[in-house]
Amino acid sequence: MSRIIEGLLYSKSHEWVKVEDGLAVIGVSDFAQSEMGDITYVDLPSEGDEIQAGEEFGALESVKASSDLYSPVSGTVEAVNEELESAPELVNQDAYAAWIIKVRMSDASELESLLDAAAYAKIAE
């Protein structure tokens, strides 16, 4: 059974979002990492990249497969978690601690269309 944390917002494509200091901190859910298996590479965007809600901004790669990452919000990438470049397994170890990017949102109302923990629990099984 995968972990779902209360208080985070989730996308149907299995990313989580936490708003912190006005930035959307984005990672993938525990369900997503357990479905992927051993993650061996995280393809990160660059700081300053403009990203659109629902569009691909990077990818997770396991031994066997690659899985695109979709941004739950639009905006500018303010920070990327460079630690994941050398230690992609951090996503497997704790998917909610291993944030991937932080985004300066251009439209905070996009958060309203995301799922809360209870709603996400219904699709992450």
Added chain:
Amino acid sequence: MDQSLKVTCLHDSHISLGAKMSPFAGFDMPIQYSGIIQEHNAVRNAAGMFDVSHMGEIVVDGPDAEAFVNHVFTNDVRPLAAGGILYGMMCYPDGGVVDDLLVYKEFESGFLLVVNAANIEKDYEWLQQQSEGFEVEIFNDSDSWGQIALQGPASEDALVKAFGLEELRDLEFYTFFDLEDEDGGRVIVSRTGYTGEDGFEIYASPDNIVDLWNLFLEDGITPCGLGCRDTLRFEAGLPLYGDELSPEISPVMAGLSMFCKLDKPEFIGKEAIEKQKAEGVARKIVGIELHDNAIPRAGYPVELEDGTQVGVVTTGYHSISLDKSICFALVDSRYSALGTPLYIRIRKRVFPGEVIKKRFYKTNYKK
């Protein structure tokens, strides 16, 4: 599970071990149990076992068995002693590959052909069609056999322990022993595999294979899925039919012409292979190492610096044993020399790399 899928005799065990299952060649097969990396390392460092009961076994017997096998097979079985095994291909007249396979020369008479699961029906029909004029019986015996591949440096000890037979240590690479189970049924043990490590493939009745699997489990052998079977064979530079060999990818293109014996009087595809060797081929399978950790996957374009596409990735991984991103790719032969700089397009970006030897990992066969 899709009800049209076949299952092997070990299916119940895979489920109870919690394996991730997936369709493969018409069978519901385990992709991984504990995780691909852990299973891969178990085979490299100790011993792992694979359910390969889906593989096909086709018997060729009769007065013309040797002549017939040599007619359809690229390698030469004439010098092969009973108990010996050869790797090679069956080709179409144009040099394209029907399948790659192992041929076991039986002690009594005839040959056992071990073929890829996805190709069993196709191979059987192909053999039937080519057999006109030969006095042979061809029989698809695939349902009678279960099979376990026991692979890794500790597999000899595990095998000897399970069978209680020290003589199994004497088995040489690419040879087999015939044993009997308690009911007089046949058990074949061959020193073969698909991982680049020492190891064995054991063929027995489905019931016996289940017993043997459980015995190995109790002995602490790591159950391994098809996920690491692919990462292991890939590192060892071994082709997978459908990826590096196919009706469109000949043995010469795949760099496997050493398994095509052109000094044989004839075999199907000989003329085409001779011509390809003499004149060269337009495309070849090469190894490419990327100077980055991005992972090349099957289907990704291989390009020159100016963006011209010159090939396509056939298999790629971030190698578990070598900790680098490498792939096999089918490329324009002009760019196949070792050291040639090539680029791989991965999603939106292009990553530089270079052509390297295909045997990425130093194999540890017992010869």
